[in-house]
Amino acid sequence: xxxxxxxxxxxxxxxxxxxxxxxxxxxxxxxxxxxxxxxxxxxxxxxxxxxxxxxxxxxxxxxxxxxxxxxxxxxxxxxxxxxxxxxxxxxxxxxxxxxxxxxxxxxxxxx
Numbered sequence: 001x002x003x004x005x006x007x008x009x010x011x012x013x014x015x016x017x018x019x020x021x022x023x024x025x026x027x028x029x030x031x032x033x034x035x036x037x038x039x040x041x042x043x044x045x046x047x048x049x050x051x052x053x054x055x056x057x058x059x060x061x062x063x064x065x066x067x068x069x070x071x072x073x074x075x076x077x078x079x080x081x082x083x084x085x086x087x088x089x090x091x092x093x094x095x096x097x098x099x100x101x102x103x104x105x106x107x108x109x110x111x
Contacts, residue, residue: 003026015039017034017039025048028051029053030053046068048070052077055078059083062084063087065088
């Protein structure tokens with residue numbers, strides 16, 4: 001599964017999306033349709049980049065991305081997610097998290 005089925009993006013009431021331990025490579029901009037999403041688990045996937053639209057997930061509390069293939073800059077809007085409490089990005093190649101550190105996000109754990 002290199003990409004998720006399009007039907008996923010119509011699940012507007014979805015609270016948690018766990019795609020860990022898959023060969024998922026792309027997280028599309030349609031993620032913004034999941035307005036109620038609280039938990040996104042991308043651990044152990046091939047996702048290389050977080051889409052800019054991830055900043056529109058205003059209810060997102062936890063983002064698990066350990067051992068994913070993320071690299072580059074984190075979208076700046078992610079720093080505006082006021083409910084975000086936990087972000088795990090262990091073992092990333094080169095992720096620029098400066099937006100999280102500079103923002104007023106309420107992180108209680110960044111690892």
